[in-house]
Every structure is written in C-alpha cells, then in structure tokens.
Amino acid sequence: NAGVTQTPKFRILKIGQSMTLQCTQDMNHNYMYWYRQDPGMGLKLIYYSVGAGITDKGEVPNGYNVSRSTTEDFPLRLELAAPSQTSVYFCASSVGGGQGNYGYTFGSGTRLTVV
Amino acid sequence: AQSVTQLDSHVSVSEGTPVLLRCNYSSSYSPSLFWYVQHPNKGLQLLLKYTSAATLVKGINGFEAEFKKSETSFHLTKPSAHMSDAAEYFCVVSDRGYTGGFKTIFGAGTRLFVKA
Numbered sequence: 365n366a367g368v369t370q371t372p373k374f375r376i377l378k379i380g381q382s383m384t385l386q387c388t389q390d391m392n393h394n395y396m397y398w399y400r401q402d403p404g405m406g407l408k409l410i411y412y413s414v415g416a417g418i419t420d421k422g423e424v425p426n427g428y429n430v431s432r433s434t435t436e437d438f439p440l441r442l443e444l445a446a447p448s449q450t451s452v453y454f455c456a457s458s459v460g461g462g463q464g465n466y467g468y469t470f471g472s473g474t475r476l477t478v479v
Numbered sequence: 480a481q482s483v484t485q486l487d488s489h490v491s492v493s494e495g496t497p498v499l500l501r502c503n504y505s506s507s508y509s510p511s512l513f514w515y516v517q518h519p520n521k522g523l524q525l526l527l528k529y530t531s532a533a534t535l536v537k538g539i540n541g542f543e544a545e546f547k548k549s550e551t552s553f554h555l556t557k558p559s560a561h562m563s564d565a566a567e568y569f570c571v572v573s574d575r576g577y578t579g580g581f582k583t584i585f586g587a588g589t590r591l592f593v594k595a
Contacts, residue, residue, distance in 0.1 A: 368522075399585075404488065406569065406585035407523075454522060467513055470522035 366390050370455050370471035377445040377478045385440040385474050387455030395458045396438040397422075397468070398430065400451040407454065413438055445478045452476070481506050483572045485586035493594045498542075498557040500589045502570030505551060512553045513571040514544055517588075523569060529553065540564070565593045 371386045389396065394415045399407040409422030413432040427449060429441045438457075442449060452475050456468040486501040504510060511530045515523040527538025534546040540563075544555045553570060570586040 404587055406587045408585075409583070456523075467515075467525035467528055468523070470515075470524070472522045473520075 368455055368457055368469050368471035370474050372474060374475045377476065379445060379447065379478060381445050382443050385453055387438045387471060388436050389457040390436065391457060391469065392435060393457035393459055394435065395460065396432065397456045398440045399454045399456065400424065401454060402451050410440065447478050450476060450478045481572055481574050481582055481584050483570050483584050483586040485570050485589045487589050489590050489592065491592040491594065492560045494562055495559050498560045498564065498591065500555040500568050500591065502553045502555065502586060503551055504553060504572045506572055506574045508574050510572045510574040512546060514538065514555050515569045515571060517567045517569065560593050562593050562595065565591055
C-alpha cells in the first residue's frame with residue numbers, strides 16, 4: 365500500500381500566486397489532516413476532515429482552504445500566497461479521531477517557499 | 480487545557496550509550512500519548528503509543544516509554560543508541576476537548592545527535 369501520498373514535494377511560489385497541495389490516501393481512513401511544520405514550532409493543525417463532505421478549521425486556517433469530495437482525497441488550497449506561508453506541509457490520516465489507538469499515518473511532506 | 484513540553488531541544492549521545500528524551504504533558508482528562516520520529520526530509524513515523532493500557536510501552540527500533548501519571552511525564556528511552564537513530568522526535572498528546580471532540584498537540588521536537 366502507498367499509504368499517504370503528497371504532491372508536489374517541493375514548490376516555489378511568488379507572492380500572490382495560488383496553488384493546490386494534493387493529498388491522497390489508500391487506507392480508507394475517515395479522518396484526514398493538514399499540518400504545517402515550522403522550525404522549532406512542532407506541527408500546527410491547519411484543517412481537518414472527519415469524512416467525505418465534512419471539513420473543519422484547525423489552529424491556523426487563515427489563508428488556506430480545503431475540500432473533501434471523496435474519502436481518498438484531501439487537497440489544500442493556498443489562494444494568495446504570502447511569505448508567512450513558507451513552511452513544510454504534511455498531510456496525515458487516521459482511523460479514528462484524535463489519532464484514536466492507532467496514531468497518524470503521515471505523507472512525506474511538501475516544502476513550500478513563497479518569495 | 481492540554482499542553483506538551485519537550486524539555487530538551489537538542490540531545491547528543493555517543494553510539495552505544497543510552498538515550499533519554501524527556502516529555503511532560505498536561506491534560507484535563509485521560510490522554511493518549513505518542514512518540515513520533517522524523518528523519519531528515521521525511522514524514523513523521525509512529526514510534527510508540529500509550530492508550531491507557533500498560534504504562535510501559537515498547538515501540539519500534541528498541542525504543543520504549545513509560546507513562547507516569549504522578550509526574551505527568553512520558554519520557555522516551557533506548558538502552559543503546561545507533562547512528563540511524565539520529566533524527567527529530569516529537570511527543571504528542573491527544574485528548575478529548577471540552578466540546579467532546581479530540582484535540583491533538585505536538586511538542587516542539589527534540590533533535591537527537593548520535594556521535595560515532
């Protein structure tokens with residue numbers, strides 16, 4: 365199984381540009397998450413989804429949007445890129461809420477630079 | 480309110496010596512606790528988890544952690560470090576929030592260096 369697949373792995377954006385970070389999982393997990401990782405700050409939750417058609421904001425949702433039309437896919441959209449969005453983005457999925465008893469499965473990340 | 484504190488931002492050990500990565504937490508309910516490892520330019524991988532069963536938890540690659548409620552700690556240990564253990568380690572607490580949903584908090588991470 366591929367697990368959680370993120371694309372692209374790297375991207376450089378100019379200020380004001382838009383892009384979509386793709387995330388796909390093949391484990392039939394209901395819960396999916398987007399995190400950003402900044403140096404020395406741990407991971408911060410951007411958005412999460414508890415199932416197809418249901419999404420909700422995390423700690424740092426400003427400047428981002430998500431959709432969940434299928435169980436497998438959970439894309440993250442940046443509409444007007446800003447330098448503050450330079451970060452490494454991780455998609456994750458889990459069987460249950462709050463990681464449950466199983467923990468998260470993470471993708472390998474997307475390193476985004478906004479210049 | 481939930482929080483998690485990793486007490487060391489960097490830990491350096493020699494190969495073959497013990498590893499101790501410290502984590503303290505606070506939680507209003509009965510938390511689940513996790514340790515993840517992140518190797519350079521990789522995603523996070525689950526090392527081990529505590530979910531209210533045995534307080535001494537064994538994980539992959541020889542790591543283990545002990546849940547101590549009285550000390551609100553969940554320190555990660557390994558008897559003998561290997562060069563391949565060099566990575567960043569995250570302590571994570573997951574608990575039910577006041578509204579009934581879960582809330583998950585990541586520590587800031589501890590970078591482990593292993594010297595030959």
